[in-house]
Amino acid sequence: MPTTAPAEKTPLKIGPHAVQPPVVLAPMAGITNAPFRTLCREFSGGKGLFVSEMITTRALVERNEKTMQLIHFDESEKPRSIQLYGVDPATVGKAVRMIAEEGLADHIDLNFGCPVPKVTRKGGGSALPFKRPLLRAILREAVSGAGDLPVTMKMRKGIDDDHLTYLDAGRIAVEEGVTSIALHGRTAAQHYGGTADWSAIARLKEHVPEIPVLGNGDIWSASDALRMVRETGCDGVVVGRGCLGRPWLFADLVAAFEGREKFCRPDLREVADVMVRHATLLGEWIGDEARGVIDFRKHVAWYLKGFAVGSEMRKRLAVTSSLSELRSGLDELDLDQPWPTGADGPRGRTSGNNRVVLPDGWLKDPYDCAGVGDDAELDTSGG
Numbered sequence: 001m002p003t004t005a006p007a008e009k010t011p012l013k014i015g016p017h018a019v020q021p022p023v024v025l026a027p028m029a030g031i032t033n034a035p036f037r038t039l040c041r042e043f044s045g046g047k048g049l050f051v052s053e054m055i056t057t058r059a060l061v062e063r064n065e066k067t068m069q070l071i072h073f074d075e076s077e078k079p080r081s082i083q084l085y086g087v088d089p090a091t092v093g094k095a096v097r098m099i100a101e102e103g104l105a106d107h108i109d110l111n112f113g114c115p116v117p118k119v120t121r122k123g124g125g126s127a128l129p130f131k132r133p134l135l136r137a138i139l140r141e142a143v144s145g146a147g148d149l150p151v152t153m154k155m156r157k158g159i160d161d162d163h164l165t166y167l168d169a170g171r172i173a174v175e176e177g178v179t180s181i182a183l184h185g186r187t188a189a190q191h192y193g194g195t196a197d198w199s200a201i202a203r204l205k206e207h208v209p210e211i212p213v214l215g216n217g218d219i220w221s222a223s224d225a226l227r228m229v230r231e232t233g234c235d236g237v238v239v240g241r242g243c244l245g246r247p248w249l250f251a252d253l254v255a256a257f258e259g260r261e262k263f264c265r266p267d268l269r270e271v272a273d274v275m276v277r278h279a280t281l282l283g284e285w286i287g288d289e290a291r292g293v294i295d296f297r298k299h300v301a302w303y304l305k306g307f308a309v310g311s312e313m314r315k316r317l318a319v320t321s322s323l324s325e326l327r328s329g330l331d332e333l334d335l336d337q338p339w340p341t342g343a344d345g346p347r348g349r350t351s352g353n354n355r356v357v358l359p360d361g362w363l364k365d366p367y368d369c370a371g372v373g374d375d376a377e378l379d380t381s382g383g
Contacts, residue, residue: 010235012180012212012214012235012236013212014049014079014107014150014152014179014180014212015107015148015149015150015179016148016150017049017079017106017107017150019048019049019236020047020257021047021048021236021253021254021257021258022214022229022235022236022237022257023044023047023048023049023225023236023237023239023250023253023254023257024048024049024050024051024182024214024236024237024238024239025037025040025048025049025050025051025238025239025240025243025250026051026154026182026216026238026239026240027051027052027053027054027083027109027111027154028053028240028241028244029053029054030053030298031053031244032050032051032052032053033052033053033070033282033285034072034073034074034077034281034285035278035281035282035284035285036247036278037050037052037074037077038074038076038281039247039274039277039278039281040243040247040250041076041077041250042247043247043248043249043250043251043264044250044251044253044254045251045254046076047254048250048253048254049079049081049107050077050081051081051082051083051109052070052071052073052081052082052083053070053083054083054084054085054111054114055067055070055071055082055083055084055085055095056084056085056086057084057085057086057088057091057092057094057095058086058088058091058095060084060095060098060099061091061094061095061098071104071105072285073105078106079105079106079107080104080105080106080107081105081106081107081108081109082099082104082105082107082108082109083108083109083110083111083154084096084108084109084110084111084142085110085111085114085119085124085125086110086124086138087122087123087124087128087134087138089134089137089138089140089141090141092110092138092141092142092145093141093142093144093145094145096108096141096142096145096146096149096151097145097146099146099149100145100146100147100148100149105149106149107149107150107152108142108146108149108150108151108152109151109152109153109154109182110138110139110142110151110152110153110154111124111125111153111154112125112126112128112129112135112153112154112155112156112169113125113126113154113155113156113182113184114126115156115188115189115190115191115356117356117357120188120356120357120358121357121358121359122359123358123359123362125188126155126156126158126159126187126188126356127159127188127356127358127359127362129155129158129165129166129168129169130158130159130163130165130362130363130366131362131366131367131368131369132165132168132169132172132366132367133367133369134369135169135172136172136175136176139151139153139172139173139176139177139178140176143176143177143178150179150180151177151178151179152178152179152180152181152182153169153173153178153181153182154181154182154183154184154216154238155169155181155182155183155184156183156184156186156187156188157183157184157185157186157187157197157200158187158188159187159188159189159356159358159363160187160188160189160356161187161189163363164187166183166200166204167203167204167207170183170204170207170208170213171207171208173208173211174208174210174211178211179211179212180211180212180213180214180235181204181208181211181212181213181214182213182214182215182216182238183200183201183204183213183214183215183216184196184216184217184238185197185198185199185200185201185215185216185217185218186217188356189354189355189356191349191351192241192348192349192351193351195218196216196217196218197217198215198217198218198228198231198232199232201213201215201217201228201232201234202231202232202233202234205232205233205234205235206233212235212236213234213235214234214235214236214237214238215228215229215232215234215236215237215238216237216238216239216240218346219237219238219239219240219242220242220344220345220346220347221242221249221252221344222249222252222253222255222256222257222263223256224242225237225239225253225256225257226256226257237253239253240348241346241347241348241349242347244299244302244347244348245299245301245302245303245304245305245347246302246303246347247274247278248264248266248274249264251263251264252264265338265339266339267335267336267337267338267339268307268333268334268335268336268337269335269336271303271304271307272330272331272333272335274303275296275299275300275303275326275330276323276326276327276330278296278299279292279293279296279323279326280292280323282295282296283323289322289323290321290322293320293321293322293323293325293326294321296326297318297319297320300314300317300318301314301318302347302348304317305340305343305347306339306340306341306342306343307333307337307340307343308334308337309333313329313332313333316329317329317330
C-alpha cells in the first residue's frame with residue numbers, strides 16, 4: 001500500500017465545489033443509485049464526489065417515473081451530481097435547464113463514454129465524439145442552459161484505435177466552457193478488456209492544461225490511484241469497477257491522498273454487515289424490502305470475492321428475497337475469515353469486445369451528423 005500522498009497539487013475544483021481528496025465515484029448503470037452512494041460517502045467521511053447513474057435526457061424532460069426516482073438525492077449529499085446521456089442538443093439543453101431551474105442538482109456530467117451497444121448503435125455514448133459538430137452543439141447547449149451549475153464530461157479515447165477522438169473532444173470541451181474532463185483510458189471497442197492506457201490521460205492533460213483532467217480505468221486500490229496521479233499528472237481519479245462490493249475503497253482512497261496508512265481490510269463478519277445494510281438501504285429507497293433484496297442480488301458475488309464460500313451457498317445468497325433470509329444465510333458462513341489475499345484486484349466486467357455497434361455510415365464523415373435518428377433518446381434511463 002502507498003506510504004505517501006502525491007506531490008501537493010492545486011485542489012480539484014468542479015465549478016465552485018472543492019473535491020478533496022480528488023476522488024470521484026464513476027456513474028454505473030444500476031449500481032450508483034442513492035443507497036450505494038450513501039455507503040461510499042459514509043466510508044469516505046463525506047469526502048469526494050459521488051455521481052448518479054446515467055440519466056437519459058428525454059426521459060428526464062418527460063418526467064419518466066423511474067427517472068425521477070433515479071435523480072433522488074439524500075439530504076446529506078452535497079454536491080448533488082447527475083450524469084446525463086443525450087444525443088440531441090435541444091433535448092440535452094431542455095434537461096439541463098430543467099435541472100438548473102428546479103434546483104435538482106449542483107453539478108451536471110455528460111456521458112460520452114458508454115460503450116454498450118444499445119447506446120452506441122444510436123450514436124450516443126462513446127460513439128458521439130466522432131461527430132465533432134454534434135459534440136460541440138451538445139456541449140454548447142448544456143453549458144448555456146446550466147447557468148451557474150458546472151458542466152463536466154466523461155469520455156473514452158475513441159471508437160477504436162483507428163478512430164481516436166479524445167484530443168479533439170478535449171479541445172472542443174475547453175472552447176465550449178466545460179469545467180473538467182474525465183478520460184477512461186480505453187476505446188469503445190475494448191469495452192472493459194485489456195489494460196487501460198494511462199498514457200492517453202497524460203497526453204490529454206498536456207493538451208488541455210486550462211481545465212482539470214481526471215483519470216479513469218484500472219484503479220483497483222488506493223495505490224493504483226496515487227500511481228495514476230503521479231504517472232499522468234492528472235488532477236484526480238474516477239473509480240468505477242474497483243469499488244463493486246467494496247464501498248470501503250473510498251476510505252482507503254481518502255487515507256492515501258491524505259498521506260495516512262490506515263486501510264480497510266474487513267473480515268467476512270464486517271463485510272456481511274455491510275451487505276445487509278446495502279440491501280436494507282435499497283429496500284428503503286425502492287419502498288419494498290423484497291424488491292430491495294432482489295436488486296441487491298447482483299452485488300453478492302462482488303462482496304464475497306475471494307472468501308471461502310461454497311458455490312451452493314453463493315447461489316443461495318444470490319436468490320434471497322428478504323433481509324432475514326439474507327442475514328440467516330450469511331450467519332451460516334465462517335464469519336471470522338480475514339480479508340482475502342488478492343481480493344483487491346480486478347472485479348466486475350473484464351471482457352473486451354472488438355466490434356462497436358454504430359448507426360449505418362457513422363464513420364464515413366466525422367462532420368456529417370445526419371446519422372442520428374429520432375429514436376436516439378427514447379430508451380429509459382440506466383444506460
